[in-house]
Structure formats: structure tokens, C-alpha cells
Amino acid sequence: MGTGEEVAKAAGTFVEALKKEPLSLALVVMNLALLCFFYVLLTYVAAQREREIGLLYADKKEVREMLAKCVVPR
Numbered sequence: 001m002g003t004g005e006e007v008a009k010a011a012g013t014f015v016e017a018l019k020k021e022p023l024s025l026a027l028v029v030m031n032l033a034l035l036c037f038f039y040v041l042l043t044y045v046a047a048q049r050e051r052e053i054g055l056l057y058a059d060k061k062e063v064r065e066m067l068a069k070c071v072v073p074r
Contacts, residue, residue: 018025 018028
């Protein structure tokens with residue numbers, strides 16, 4: 001048997017097992033949905049954090065530039 005036939009046989013066995021146990025199918029679908037949800041959520045949070053850090057550095061840069069102009073010579 002070739003590799004393709006083995007994969008098809010394994011996939012068929014997996015599908016038959018899920019037909020016999022609908023709760024298992026529901027759990028698989030729920031886990032995949034949760035993985036997708038967490039991926040989207042963490043992508044959004046990472047983008048927001050990157051934007052906030054950029055704003056913090058920009059704010060500190062302005063403060064440093066203003067302080068550099070306030071140095072009084074002795």
C-alpha cells in the first residue's frame with residue numbers, strides 16, 4: 001500500500017469513530033474554534049501593545065528633547 005492509501009484509511013477510521021461518538025466531534029470542533037478565537041484575540045492584543053509601546057517611546061522622546069533644551073550652564 002502507498003502512503004496515500006494509508007492516510008485515506010486512517011482518515012476514514014477517524015471519521016467513522018466520530019460518527020459513532022458525536023460528543024467527540026463536538027469537542028474537536030469546540031477545540032478548533034477556541035484555537036481560532038485565541039489566535040485572533042492574541043493577534044489583536046499584540047498589535048495593541050505594540051501601538052501603546054510606540055506611543056510611550058514617542059512621549060518620552062518629546063520629554064527628553066524638552067529637558068535637553070532646559071540645561072542651564074554653570
